[in-house]
Amino acid sequence: MRVSIPREGHKSSQLMMETGRVRSTVYKLDLLEAYMDNGDAAGFLSLYNKLFQTEEPLFAGESGRWLGLELFLHLSAFFLTYMNKRELIDAVGEGFQTEKLYKPDLHAGWRETIDYFGSLGVRIADRNSRMQTEHGHELIVKVHRYIDQYLHEELSLTKFAEFVCLSPPYFSRIYKQITGKGLLEYINETRIRKAKLLLKTTDKKIHEIAAEVGLESAPYFTRLFRKKTGRSPQEYRDSSKGLVVL
The missing domain is CATH 1.10.10.60 (Homeodomain-like)
Structure with a gap:
């Protein structure tokens, strides 16, 4: 159902509830870390889409624009912090538009913003999965040698x-x-x-x-x-x- 935008200063109760729900998602972003750490791209995307099932009209008008910026900054900080802690900027950034990570004006709208960060999370999860597999092969060779000995x-x-x-x-x-x-x-x-x-x-x-x-x-x-x-x-x-x- 589409959310209608009332006159400035007179938000409907439905719109206020939807705004509150969207704001609450920022407190659940940490739940996405485990999926990225485990290399589970499908699990990440499933939870991410549930968190951001938000319609474009919510971000219409002046107040909507500032709400969109608020959420963008939360997403930007979350992914930047995650990648900086794990030193993934260069590994993930190759062939990816990293400038969109910190420049909201490069996004045509909220849906594009959501898709961008979603694809970034999937990219991180896929990269972690590859690294775990490579590391896993090394561990298994080590274990097999131990078993033989x-x-x-x-x-x-x-x-x-x-x-x-x-x-x-x-x-x-x-x-x-x-x-x-x-x-x-x-x-x-x-x-x-x-x-x-x-x-x-x-x-x-x-x-x-x-x-x-x-x-x-x-x-x-x-x-x-x-x-x-x-x-x-x-x-x-x-x-x-x-x-x-x-």
Whole structure:
């Protein structure tokens, strides 16, 4: 529904309520930070559009023009502060009209202003997502090296999260997002891969191999090995040596 603008000095109660609602959005801008930090462009845009579902007539006339400037300055300060704290001005500004960030007269109207800051937030979120993915790949390589080296030790999500200085839920999400599998699944795959090598190239007993790949329980190791390969460790060893398994 369009908001009608009454004569100067005689605002309708509806217009006053709408003005108050729009002003209240500036206290919710901080909610957008988490979406940008997490690289969630879709989540950012969804919340941003809900906050600024405002019709152009609200900013008509002299009083509307000053209200528009007030909100512009809040948005400008919010995004400038965010980018300055994280040193993103140069990274985000390349190919983007950064002068519109602090010059309201470069915007044709309120809708263009809203679209501009919305696209800026999406740009920031996309950039953070790329950086997290690149950083995530580095972390995963580091974690995989640790697993290979200390496979015989007790391994847990909490230990690896501490190792890379992230919270367990966040590290788990990043790991699965990049690799397409859970951390425990990778650890078990690594255990089976090493166990196969040991079964083929050594005469170590099954319980010794189980311990060497980080599983103290030989029965559990045998169940896991059969689940992953379709054969018991002994059957695998016999077949790798060309023996007939009856």
